Amino acid sequence: MGGFDVPANRFIESLSSADAAALQPHLRRRILARDDVIAREGAPIDHVYLPLNAILSVVAVMGDGRQVETRTIGFEGGHGLLHALGSPLSFERVITQVGGEVYALPLSALAEAAATRPSLVSNIVSFAQASLIQSAQTTACNALHDAEQRLCRWLLMTRDRLGAEVLPLTQEHLSIMVGVQRTTVTAIAGALQARGVVAYSRGKIRITDTAAICAIACECYASIDRGVDLMVGAHEAVPG
Numbered sequence: 001m002g003g004f005d006v007p008a009n010r011f012i013e014s015l016s017s018a019d020a021a022a023l024q025p026h027l028r029r030r031i032l033a034r035d036d037v038i039a040r041e042g043a044p045i046d047h048v049y050l051p052l053n054a055i056l057s058v059v060a061v062m063g064d065g066r067q068v069e070t071r072t073i074g075f076e077g078g079h080g081l082l083h084a085l086g087s088p089l090s091f092e093r094v095i096t097q098v099g100g101e102v103y104a105l106p107l108s109a110l111a112e113a114a115a116t117r118p119s120l121v122s123n124i125v126s127f128a129q130a131s132l133i134q135s136a137q138t139t140a141c142n143a144l145h146d147a148e149q150r151l152c153r154w155l156l157m158t159r160d161r162l163g164a165e166v167l168p169l170t171q172e173h174l175s176i177m178v179g180v181q182r183t184t185v186t187a188i189a190g191a192l193q194a195r196g197v198v199a200y201s202r203g204k205i206r207i208t209d210t211a212a213i214c215a216i217a218c219e220c221y222a223s224i225d226r227g228v229d230l231m232v233g234a235h236e237a238v239p240g
Helices: 010-014 017-026 107-114 118-144 147-162 171-178 182-194 210-216 220-235
Strands: 028-032 037-039 047-051 055-061 067-073 093-098 100-106 198-201 204-207
Touching (some): 017 100, 055 171, 067 147, 107 118, 118 147, 118 220, 147 220, 171 182
Antiparallel strands (some): 047 100, 198 204
8 A cells, every 4th residue: 555655544554454455456546636626515426535645625615605614634534435335425515625645446446345344334434433523623613712723723733634834725725714704814824923823925824833823723623633533543553
């Protein structure tokens, strides 16, 4: 499964050798560009996407066109895993927030393998639970924490997934993530830059004071991290 100079995908790494061997012939490496749409609300999906160094954004779209992010997916998981066990229809829109490499796996191949491999089903369910934890925590965060806290939480999560302090983010993506207008994002980023926490330029944010941004970010950053580790940690490095 190796050969990539990018982070390993945790779902792939969690598989037993037998389950990995069953899926490996179907895995294809793809490069996704920023803003690529890989799933649309109400439409069936045909592939599972397992990020390596790309980041996917799952957004809910309102009737008037407004969007809000419900969760992001990096190398810690994938999109479409649970669809292999149920309906292939997507309820949400999924776009590429940060372009990069992914594994693409036909949904039919994962469903076929899962039909005869209980251990694979167990892994799929655990990673789906980890995704639900993030969605639930994000819902609470959007309701209870202010925009600056949410922005800092999200910047830290993006940094962890990319392993970099310079984050290729647009105002449009940031406004969808925080659930506010672009002018609000500009004001928050400007205030953080004035305090020496970030350096903000068109399309990029560089974290310049990690301790400060951790102090500003809400508790949801650590809660999501703990929840994901709790759900998927037991399945990693499974022998046999």
